[in-house]
Amino acid sequence: MSNLSLLVVVFITxxxxxxxxxxxxxxxxxxxxxxxxxxxxxxGIPTRGGSWMQFRVGYYLFAILFLMFDVETVxxxxxxxxxxxxxxxxxxxxxFFFGVLVLGLAYAWKKGALEWK
Amino acid sequence: xxxxxxxTNWIDELLRxxxxxxxxxxxxxxxxxxxxxxxxxxxxxxxxYAERKICAFFQCRYGPNRxxxxxxxxxxxxxxxxxxxxxxxxxxSDKFLYxxxxxxxxxxxxxxxxxxxxxxxxxxxxxxxxxxxxxxxSSIGVLGILLAGWSSNNKxxxxxxxxxxxxxxxxxLSIGLSILSVVVYAGTMQTSQIIAAQENAWFxxxxxxxxxxxxxxxxxxxxxxxxxxxFDLPEAESELTAGYHTEYSGMHFGFYYLAEYLNMFxxxxxxxxxxxxxxxxxxxxxxxxxxxxxDYIPSVVWFFMKTAIIMFIIMWFKWTFPRLRIDQLIxxxxxxxxPIGLFNLLLVTLMVVFGWHF
Numbered sequence: 163m164s165n166l167s168l169l170v171v172v173f174i175t176x177x178x179x180x181x182x183x184x185x186x187x188x189x190x191x192x193x194x195x196x197x198x199x200x201x202x203x204x205x206g207i208p209t210r211g212g213s214w215m216q217f218r219v220g221y222y223l224f225a226i227l228f229l230m231f232d233v234e235t236v237x238x239x240x241x242x243x244x245x246x247x248x249x250x251x252x253x254x255x256x257x258f259f260f261g262v263l264v265l266g267l268a269y270a271w272k273k274g275a276l277e278w279k
Numbered sequence: 280x281x282x283x284x285x286x287t288n289w290i291d292e293l294l295r296x297x298x299x300x301x302x303x304x305x306x307x308x309x310x311x312x313x314x315x316x317x318x319x320x321x322x323x324x325x326x327x328y329a330e331r332k333i334c335a336f337f338q339c340r341y342g343p344n345r346x347x348x349x350x351x352x353x354x355x356x357x358x359x360x361x362x363x364x365x366x367x368x369x370x371x372s373d374k375f376l377y378x379x380x381x382x383x384x385x386x387x388x389x390x391x392x393x394x395x396x397x398x399x400x401x402x403x404x405x406x407x408x409x410x411x412x413x414x415x416x417s418s419i420g421v422l423g424i425l426l427a428g429w430s431s432n433n434k435x436x437x438x439x440x441x442x443x444x445x446x447x448x449x450x451x452l453s454i455g456l457s458i459l460s461v462v463v464y465a466g467t468m469q470t471s472q473i474i475a476a477q478e479n480a481w482f483x484x485x486x487x488x489x490x491x492x493x494x495x496x497x498x499x500x501x502x503x504x505x506x507x508x509x510f511d512l513p514e515a516e517s518e519l520t521a522g523y524h525t526e527y528s529g530m531h532f533g534f535y536y537l538a539e540y541l542n543m544f545x546x547x548x549x550x551x552x553x554x555x556x557x558x559x560x561x562x563x564x565x566x567x568x569x570x571x572x573x574d575y576i577p578s579v580v581w582f583f584m585k586t587a588i589i590m591f592i593i594m595w596f597k598w599t600f601p602r603l604r605i606d607q608l609i610x611x612x613x614x615x616x617x618p619i620g621l622f623n624l625l626l627v628t629l630m631v632v633f634g635w636h637f
């Protein structure tokens with residue numbers, strides 16, 4: 163079998179695992195109605211206000227930093243395969259890219275973006 | 280060493296001789312799917328039992344010992360209990376995303392599970408971008424966790440999901456960098472070729488100190504990626520009840536439980552694939568007799584043995600270190616692991632370019 167059809171097979175396996183288990187639970191599990199059961203859990207007291215609230219900006223900052231570094235890792239993968247054949251030349255040319263990256267990290271560090279306040 | 284592809288080729292030829300080509304693809308797909316499901320479920324059951332027993336011994340308890348001999352039936356009883364519990368949906372939750380989240384988590388772990396090299400010739404997905412593919416699909420899991428927390432309409436789940444997201448994307452960078460150093464060293468991303476390159480010496484030993492650093496970084500970041508051990512902030516029981524899956528009940532919760540254990544297996548499996556040679560036996564260059572003896576041990580045993588040892592280390596982490604605070608967690612990744620990983624990548628590259636390895 164080709165690799166692509168195998169990928170489809172594994173994907174369908176994952177979906178069918180969840181679907182089959184849910185169908186089995188539907189058959190076996192009891193189903194009763196009670197308005198209290200639909201309440202979100204908050205240690206026994208009723209929830210005050212909405213749950214989809216404003217969130218601290220720190221998470222957003224780390225998401226952006228992650229994006230920067232992750233895109234960089236994606237760019238480094240093709241280089242990583244070829245570096246053994248290309249020798250020192252490849253190392254020198256990528257070191258500029260690498261330098262800019264480390265500078266970016268150093269800048270974020272200096273600005274205090276890596277602190278969790 | 281027995282090559283399992285002889286069996287698969289034999290089945291393939293047998294099917295081809297008596298069926299139309301499309302039927303062959305269908306039947307083979309069915310066989311592969313059922314086998315994968317079986318192994319997936321069996322590993323999950325074995326891991327649940329092992330985790331509970333090992334945890335008990337760390338705490339000087341007996342652990343499960345009532346259901347069946349030595350408590351061996353405990354995980355099966357657990358699974359059955361989970362199946363017969365009611366699935367509750369919360370009143371104001373986002374129904375579609377709430378239902379979608381478990382699918383994403385299981386699909387991500389199933390796709391990475393398909394890339395595991397269980398033995399010689401027992402490799403389901405073997406792309407030429409193998410390791411890259413593993414990284415790509417394993418990050419779908421974060422999406423599932425974020426959706427689960429967001430759609431449940433509960434403050435605990437939202438906080439848990441946000442923490443989990445921040446933690447998993449941060450530590451993914453370190454995983455990426457240590458995988459990258461292995462790719463630089465091996466010169467290929469294909470799973471089978473990475474293993475073939477370790478025939479004479481596993482990368483952990485032939486790569487000197489830089490590879491060991493990469494291995495340690497991978498272990499730490501991998502533990503964080505599975506939301507386990509000292510990094511279990513997303514489901515810190517004492518503050519967030521159960522984190523992102525607080526509102527999931529019955530089998531819905533079971534999927535997260537399943538995925539958590541399987542992710543531990545997958546992380547250990549990738550560690551043994553990248554650093555300990557996957558199914559490759561322990562070979563020492565020049566020791567012919569020793570190598571021949573090692574070849575008698577089946578490749579499946581080698582893979583599961585290495586994976587089990589790494590899983591034991593990950594469990595050991597959990598019962599040894601206290602839980603980190605979120606600021607310590609972020610600081611540890613961005614100020615220690617990431618710079619060390621970047622520097623280590625440079626070291627590996629230098630080593631490869633100038634040939635300072637065997």
